[in-house]
Amino acid sequence: xxxxxxxxxxxxxxxxxxxxxxxxxxxxxxxxxxxxxxxxxxxxxxxxxxxxxxxxxxxxxxxxxxxxxxxxxxxxxxxxxxxxxxxxxxxxxxxxxxxxxxxxxxxxxxxxxxxxxxxxxxxxxxxxxxxxxxxxxxxxxxxxxxxxxxxxxxxxxxxxxxxxxxxxxxxxxxxxxxxxxxxxxxxxxxxxxxxxxxxxxxxxxxxxxxxxxxxxxxxxxxxxxxxxxxxxxxxxxxxxxxxxxxxxxxxxxxxxxxxxxxxxxxxxxxxxxxxxxxxxxxxxxxxxxxxxxxxxxxxxxxxxxxxxxxxxxxxxxxxxxxxxxxxxxxxxxxxxxxxxxxxxxxxxxxxxxxxxxxxxxxxxxxxxxxxxxxxxxxxxxxxxxxxxxxxxxxxxxxxxxxxxxxxxxxxxxxxxxxxxxxxxxxxxxxxxxxxxxxxxxxxxxxxxxxxxxxxxxxxxxxxxxxxxxxxxxxxxxxxxxxxxxxxxxxxxxxxxxxxxxxxxxxxxxxxxxxxxxxxxxxxxxxxxxxxxxxxxxxxxxxxxxxxxxxxxxxxxxxxxxxxxxxxxxxxxxxxxxxxxxxxxxxxxxxxxxxxxxxxxxxxxxxxxxxxxxxxxxxxxxxxxxxxxxxxxxxxxxxxxxxxxxxxxxxxxxxxxxxxxxxxxxxxxxxxxxxxxxxxxxxxxxxxxxxxxxxxxxxxxxxxxxxxxxxxxxxxxxxxxxxxxxxxxxxxxxxxxxxxxxxxxxxxxxxxxxxxxxxxxxxxxxxxxxxxxxxxxxxxxxxxxxxxxxxxxxxxxxxxxxxxxxxxxxxxxxxx
Numbered sequence: 019x020x021x022x023x024x025x026x027x028x029x030x031x032x033x034x035x036x037x038x039x040x041x042x043x044x045x046x047x048x049x050x051x052x053x054x055x056x057x058x059x060x061x062x063x064x065x066x067x068x069x070x071x072x073x074x075x076x077x078x079x080x081x082x083x084x085x086x087x088x089x090x091x092x093x094x095x096x097x098x099x100x101x102x103x104x105x106x107x108x109x110x111x112x113x114x115x116x117x118x119x120x121x122x123x124x125x126x127x128x129x130x131x132x133x134x135x136x137x138x139x140x141x142x143x144x145x146x147x148x149x150x151x152x153x154x155x156x157x158x159x160x161x162x163x164x165x166x167x168x169x170x171x172x173x174x175x176x177x178x179x180x181x182x183x184x185x186x187x188x189x190x191x192x193x194x195x196x197x198x199x200x201x202x203x204x205x206x207x208x209x210x211x212x213x214x215x216x217x218x219x220x221x222x223x224x225x226x227x228x229x230x231x232x233x234x235x236x237x238x239x240x241x242x243x244x245x246x247x248x249x250x251x252x253x254x255x256x257x258x259x260x261x262x263x264x265x266x267x268x269x270x271x272x273x274x275x276x277x278x279x280x281x282x283x284x285x286x287x288x289x290x291x292x293x294x295x296x297x298x299x300x301x302x303x304x305x306x307x308x309x310x311x312x313x314x315x316x317x318x319x320x321x322x323x324x325x326x327x328x329x330x331x332x333x334x335x336x337x338x339x340x341x342x343x344x345x346x347x348x349x350x351x352x353x354x355x356x357x358x359x360x361x362x363x364x365x366x367x368x369x370x371x372x373x374x375x376x377x378x379x380x381x382x383x384x385x386x387x388x389x390x391x392x393x394x395x396x397x398x399x400x401x402x403x404x405x406x407x408x409x410x411x412x413x414x415x416x417x418x419x420x421x422x423x424x425x426x427x428x429x430x431x432x433x434x435x436x437x438x439x440x441x442x443x444x445x446x447x448x449x450x451x452x453x454x455x456x457x458x459x460x461x462x463x464x465x466x467x468x469x470x471x472x473x474x475x476x477x478x479x480x481x482x483x484x485x486x487x488x489x490x491x492x493x494x495x496x497x498x499x500x501x502x503x504x505x506x507x508x509x510x511x512x513x514x515x516x517x518x519x520x521x522x523x524x525x526x527x528x529x530x531x532x533x534x535x536x537x538x539x540x541x542x543x544x545x546x547x548x549x550x551x552x553x554x555x556x557x558x559x560x561x562x563x564x565x566x567x568x569x570x571x572x573x574x575x576x577x578x579x580x581x582x583x584x585x586x587x588x589x590x591x592x593x594x595x596x597x598x599x600x601x602x603x604x605x606x607x608x609x610x611x612x613x614x615x616x617x618x619x620x621x622x623x624x625x626x627x628x629x630x631x632x633x634x635x636x637x638x639x640x641x642x643x644x645x646x647x648x649x650x651x652x653x654x655x656x657x658x659x660x661x662x663x664x665x666x667x668x669x670x671x672x673x674x675x676x677x678x679x680x681x682x683x684x685x686x687x688x689x690x691x692x693x694x695x696x697x698x699x700x701x702x703x704x705x706x707x708x709x710x711x712x713x714x715x716x717x718x719x720x721x722x723x724x725x726x727x728x729x730x731x732x733x734x735x736x737x738x739x740x741x742x743x744x745x746x747x748x749x750x751x752x753x754x755x756x757x758x759x760x761x762x763x764x765x766x767x768x769x770x771x772x773x774x775x776x777x778x779x780x781x782x783x784x785x786x787x788x789x790x791x792x793x794x795x796x797x798x799x800x801x802x803x804x805x806x807x808x809x810x811x812x813x814x815x816x817x818x819x820x821x822x823x824x825x826x827x828x829x830x831x832x833x
Contacts, residue, residue: 492531
C-alpha cells in the first residue's frame with residue numbers, strides 16, 4: 019500500500035471517529051456545569067455571596083481554565099496520544115471534583131481563623147478559591163487543547179474544533195438544567211457531584227477505548243510546530259478577548275434584569291444560563307461550518323462582532339421596552355412549570371441573538387490564526403485563553419464596576435461600543451495588501467468601516483433607560499394598578515433598589531423586583547415585632563445584631579431601649595442603609611445616624627461565620643427564601659452559628675413569611691429553626707384577621723415570659739410605649755397576644771417537614787416552586803389548629819395575665 023492510500027485510509031478512520039469524540043465533549047461539558055453549580059453554592063458558604071466574593075470566585079474558576087488551556091501545550095508533549103491525555107484529564111477532574119467536597123469544610127476552618135476585612139480579606143478569599151478550584155479548573159481548561167491534537171490545523175480540522183466546542187456547550191446546557199431542576203432540587207450536592215464524577219469516568223473510559231483502536235500516528239504529531247510570523251494574529255487574540263468580555267458582561271447584566279422580571283429564583287438563573295449557552299452552542303456549530311469554507315475568516319470574525327453589537331442592542335430594547343411590558347399575569351397559573359415555559363420563551367426572545375455570534379466567533383478566530391503544520395493544542399490554547407481572559411474581565415467588570423457605578427443602561431452602551439471596536443479592528447484586514455487595489459475599492463472599504471463605527475454609536479445611543487416599574491414590581495409590573503411617585507431608584511453592587519410613595523403617604527422599599535418593606539400597618543407591625551418582642555423579653559439587652567437593614571424599622575426599635583449600647587446592622591447592599599433607610603427616618607428613628615450603630619457591608623452569613631463577637635439579641639429579616647441565595651439564611655447550620663453567637667440568656671428572632679409560599683415551605687422553615695432552638699415559639703402578624711407572616715423567637719435556655727416585667731419595661735421607656743402604640747399594641751399583653759404556638763405543641767404539625775441543610779438547600783428549590791402562591795390564610799389556619807394555651811410559658815400578676823389568657827383562649831375557641 020503506497021503512502022497516499024495509507025493516508026487516505028487513516029483520514030477515513032479519523033472521520034468515522036470524530037462524531038464519537040463530539041459525544042465525549044457533550045458528556046464533559048455536562049459534568050463541568052454540574053460542578054460549577056455545586057462549587058459556587060458550596061464555596062458561597064465559606065466566602066459569602068456578595069458581589070466581591072462572587073467576583074473572586076468566578077475569576078478563580080475561569081482563571082484556572084485559562085491557565086489550563088495555555089499550560090497544556092507547554093507541559094504535555096504532542097507525541098502523547100491525545101485521547102489518552104484527554105482521558106487522564108477527565109479522570110483527574112472527577113477525582114478533584116469529589117475532593118472539593120472533602121476539602122472545603124477543612125479550608126473553612128482555616129479561613130474563619132484568619133479572615134479580616136479590607137484587601138486582606140479579599141486576598142484570603144482568593145486564596146481559598148484557588149486552593150479549592152485551581153486543580154480541577156486547570157484540568158478542565160486543558161481538555162479542548164488536548165483533544166485538538168487529534169486534528170490538523172486545516173480548514174476541516176478547525177471546523178471540527180468548533181464542533182467540539184459547540185458540543186461541550188451543548189453538554190453544559192443539559193448539565194445546567196439537570197443540576198438546577200433535578201439533582202439539587204431532589205437530591206443534594208454530594209449526589210450531583212457523584213453524577214458529574216461518573217460522567218467524567220465514563221468519558222475517560224470511552225476515550226481510552228477509542229485510543230486503543232486508533233493507530234499511534236493518528237493521535238501523534240511528529241512534525242514540529244510551524245513558526246511563521248503572523249503580524250495579524252495579535253489582533254485576532256485581542257478581538258476574541260473583546261468577544262469574551264462582551265459575552266460575559268452582557269450575561270451578568272441580562273441575568274440582573276431578567277431576575278427582576280421573572281423572579282430571582284434558582285430556576286430563573288438556570289433558565290437564563292441555559293438560553294445563553296444554547297446561543298453559544300448553535301453559533302459555534304454554524305461558525306464551524308462557515309470556518310471550513312470562508313476565504314477571509316478575520317473579516318467574518320469582525321462581522322460577528324458587529325452583529326453581536328446589534329444583538330445586544332436588540333436585547334436592551336426587548337428587556338426595557340418590549341418583553342417587560344408583555345401582558346403576562348403570573349398569578350393566572352399556580353403551576354410553576356407553566357410559568358417556567360413562559361419564562362423560557364421570554365428569555366429566548368430577548369437574549370438569544372448576540373450569543374449566536376459570540377459562539378460563532380470562537381471557530382472563526384481559530385480559522386483566523388491557524389496555519390498548516392502548527393500544534394493544534396497551542397493554537398486552541400491561545401485562542402481559548404484570550405477568550406477566557408476577556409470573559410473574566412467582562413464578568414468582573416460588569417458585576418463589580420459597570421452596573422454598580424454606571425447602571426445597566428450605560429453598561430450595555432459600553433459593551434456595544436467595545437463590540438463595535440472589535441469589528442473595526444478585524445475589518446482593518448480589508449486593507450491588507452492594499453497596494454494595487456483600485457482607489458474606488460479602497461474608498462468603499464474605508465466608508466464601510468466608518469459606517470460600522472457610526473452604526474455602533476447609534477446602537478449604543480439607542481439603549482433605553484431602565485423602567486422603574488421593573489425594579490419596583492418585577493414580574494407583577496403589568497398587573498399593579500397603583501401609580502406611586504418614585505422617590506429613589508438605584509442600581510447597586512448587589513441589587514437594584516427603589517423607594518416609592520403612594521398618594522396617602524405610604525412608602526415602600528423595593529428590592530429584587532418586589533416590595534420588601536413598607537409603612538403599611540401590617541408591615542410596620544411585623545418590623546416592630548421583630549425588635550420589640552426580644553427587647554422586652556430580655557432582662558437587659560446591651561448588644562444587638564440585625565441581619566438585613568431593609569427600611570431600618572426593626573433596627574430603629576432597639577435605639578429606643580436605654581440599655582442597648584451597640585447595634586450592628588449587617589447589610590449586603592450599601593445603597594440600602596445609605597440611600598433607602600433615610601426615606602424611612604420617621605419610622606426607623608433615624609437609626610443610621612445613631613452613634614451606637616455600626617453598619618457592616620457583607621453577606622450576613624459570612625459575617626456570622628467570621629465574627630468573634632457575641633450578642634444579646636440577633637434578629638433576622640432576610641428576603642424571601644425563594645430568592646436565590648436567601649435560603650442560606652434559613653439552614654440548620656446557619657441557625658447553629660447564630661446560636662453560638664448568643665450571650666447567655668440571648669434571644670433570636672426570625673421572620674417567616676406565609677405569602678408567596680406554601681405549606682411545605684413554611685413547615686420547612688419552622689422545623690429547621692425548631693431543630694436548633696428547641697424551646698422556640700411562634701408569634702403571628704395577621705392582616706385583616708388573616709395569616710400574613712410570623713416571627714419565630716428562639717432561646718438557648720427554656721423561656722419563661724413574665725408579663726409584669728415586660729409591661730414594666732414598656733412603661734419605663736415612653737418612646738418604647740409610643741412605638742408599640744403606633745402599631746396598635748397598647749400594652750405588653752397585647753403584644754404577647756400575638757403568640758401562635760411553640761415547638762412542643764407543633765411537633766405533630768411538623769412531623770413530615772423537610773429540614774433545610776447546607777448540603778441540599780432544599781428550601782430554595784421548594785420555595786422557588788411556590789413563589790407565585792398566596793395561601794397565607796390556609797397556612798395560618800392549618801398551623802393554629804395545633805395551638806394550645808401555654809400555662810407554663812407566661813407568668814405574672816392576675817391583672818396582666820388574665821387579659822392575655824382571655825385573648826389567647828378566645829382565639830382558640832374561634833378555631
